[in-house]
Amino acid sequence: MQPVYDLLVIGGGINGAGIARDAAGRGLKVLLCERGDLAEFTSSSSTKLIHGGLRYLEYYEFRLVREALAERERLLKLAPHIIWPLRFVLPHDEGLRPAWMLRIGLFLYDHLARLRTLPGSESVRLRTSPMGEPLQERLTRGFVYSDCWVEDSRLVVLNAMDAQARGAEIRTRTGVASARRESEAWVATLHDGRTGKAETVRAKAIVNAAGPWVSETLGETLGINSRSAVRLIKGSHIVVKRLFDGDQAYILQQPDQRIVFAIPYERDFTLIGTTDVPYENEPGAVTISPEETRYLCDCINRSFAKNIGPTDVVWSYSGVRPLYDDAAANASAVTRDYVLDVSDQGGTLPVLSVFGGKITTYRRLAEHAIEKLEPFFPELKPAWTADAILPGGDMADADFDSFLAALRAEKPFLSAETARRLARAYGTRARDILKDARSLADLGEGFDGGLTAREVDYLRDREWVVTAHDILWRRSKLGLRTSAKSEARLQAYLDGKREQAA
Template sequence: MLHCTGDCRTLPLLDLFIIGGGVNGCGIARDAVGRGYSVGLAEMNDLASGTSSRSTKLVHGGLRYLEYYEFRLVRESLMEREVLWASAPHIIHPLRFVLPHHKGLRPAWLLRLGLFLYDHLGGRKLLPATRTIDLTRDPAGAPLKGDFRRGFEYSDCWVDDARLVALTARDAADRGAQIFTRTRVSHVERINGHWRIALEDMTTGETRHVEARLLINAAGPWADRVLRGMAGADAGHHVRLVQGSHIVVPKMFDHDRCYIFQNADGRIIFAIPYEDDFTLIGTTDRDYKGDLSEIEISEEETEYLCAAASEYFKKPVLRPSVVWSYSGVRPLYDDGADSAQAATREYVLKVDGAADAPKIVNVFGGKITTFRKLSEHVLEHVEAILGKRGPAWTARATLPGGDFPVDGVEATIATLATRYPAINRALIRRLVRHYGTRTRDILGAARNEAELGRAFGAGLTAAEVHYLIDQEWARTAADIVWRRSKLGLRMTATEIAALDDYMRSALQERLPTAAQ
């Protein structure tokens, strides 16, 4: 079934309809509905099921983009780090990155100059500044080979990317947006000065229609495909698909800092503490020409990441140690760059439609860090076409569960631990890191963990499952264990299959009211 707030058959004419439930589409929906526009959004799979859950999970300026003179993009990204951190301190937190000086690559003076610019381009207020470190004495040098003696340490932020999308969609829905998941836009046409949009339920095959004054194409890797299916639209080639893959291995080091490693081919990779017991290594950069429904890491990429990390770590990263991997394609704007790593990370917005015809705003490129600014720039086009409603507002607003200070995570955990003394503090910590103050909505009146319902493994209980069904559009076990969380790293295949069976039964009872 198509699931939305109210009766889908009687939806009024919407101001705008968004194709794509990634971070950009959900960000645009949230910003627009908060300004007073009526909004619908369709995602053909689960929220964040594509690029937006397959990133390196950083809110960062993009240090390496300075080499390509993308100063505007780096400045905007740097300025957004603390804005996003303040909006969602439960799923975003600061990290310190260690950049070892590799004598055979970029000179130390150039790295220091780049980091000086990085510190001063973006109005940094809370994040610590860059410092030089002696890797022969600092604990960050312990896991590294002995020939790396000097390094630099700078700040960026970590983000749970898929949760960022889910919380942005939740906020949009709370403000009145209609969010349709597992719903494909099968056809669009201009009729009577409006867009008529056919929505196909990917589960039942049922098709219904909505109408909107303005269409937003935020389909990411599928943006060009959306345009090719529209009569009279600019169906040229706009998107360059660049594959980025990551591997996860058992923890490589005990401290909480990250590494950024230079490679002889000009690329960089990160090694980041991940889910307490693991290290995330990535990413790759290569053009992708394959089927968008069959994206997976190649053996060549796996070997590349293992070899690149092994250049730096004393303990080599070997293929058998990879416990999980993931791969996605970044829909970069095709600026004709010679290589995938040189392609611009700038986003480009293009409005299509004759003066007297309904318009479509196309979104090409972008990255997680700039999704909020991208949304504001899209809304400038929306205002020019539909007229201005409310003011810009997202810069000082929090996402669901993020209504506490950036340094308030531990205090929030402590408060809930006091309120729920019989519930394991480690579980409370994980829930706060996922849901912030909305953890109370999951724990409810439970006096102990048994009252949270069936336990599925790795601390996942029925109370959390039903919350995710009702509030975050979860429909399958994969939605929960790989996107709303990463509990799949700790759950067995049998446990995940049992969760799938449970959810199928639960959905038959709860679906009409789920994720309103």
């Protein structure tokens, strides 16, 4: 007998995970299939910001900015372990946007948010402020405003975990090979990438959240001609050794009218990005080009006193953003808003496809997606995610610092660095890893960066981890501190556990 689901979600990025979570919480029987790891592609390749999108005001995207600012405030409360405030320094650069334009933009940015808990914008004299010390002396004035950081791939995993806790079935390394409408259901053939086995399931509706593959999934997998189109834009980032002291980030104007961020990253590094390059090739494992690397280095060298070059890059990553094609001539001007396209068969067996979107507004996108599907599921429960804390975020008053202090008091054998990393990654779920441990030895075999066998087992059992790369570059960024030898030992440990389970 073929399993029957209300909703088959194709794609395990932020939109697919968010929709699966919302739908499961409203009473639908949900299956999410991701052909790789959760957040393997676009959703782990962002600039890692929860923000309103200051530059979108130049393109009159007021609705998008207002919605994003509202979500920024909400998500900060729902996931205080993986989302936290940052202050951004915006230097005024003569010959680029005039100061009055920056003031007006920041005034709108401050006031488009109906509710605001983060500090508003203010002017800053860069030559007398510590925030100006890393910058070239020609930059004498600027502005400071607030936005938030997010651990992007962990946000995806937490949504998938909560979806599963509410009854959804999450299958990674499982692709949807084909699906066709029959009389009463979609009949989909799944392919298990690890075993090679095929399986057939039935679903009343499909959500196509395949990201860069959304058009391909519609046409080739589902056999549907779409009225909407996706525009692929590659964004690349570089990571260098830390360029400046302090917790502030920088948003730097460029002569081509783009902006580039320089953000404190993993304590010892600076994250720089992003590029916006039209992309027409296979959108899977993309890499930065030498031209993009040079461009990002030049962006830093225009504003910072310390110059960098390609040889200073310790790591880079690239992702392909599936933006809705609004026919804009400039890649940077393509809308970051989303379009939800529904195709049905006489009022039954719908397919909802997600075009565009940004990580900040994923929760509202999911709500809107379920609203679009409501006519097909009249017994749906009401919207619920606006106040639903994500796994690990249930800290008193959303106070991360107090939680971290309590965790360190409970487990004094942890180094300050490891305690903070565990608290940031898992929030209150860190206690599920540490349990009754009284020493590091109780946590089992150790790997680089403070990773232990106990944590690896948790990730394998609870977070769909299969490979060392899943752990080192998506569930964490410990890859920046892990030797090739330690990575091989970690993979051997995972392989051994899998053989034991078999």
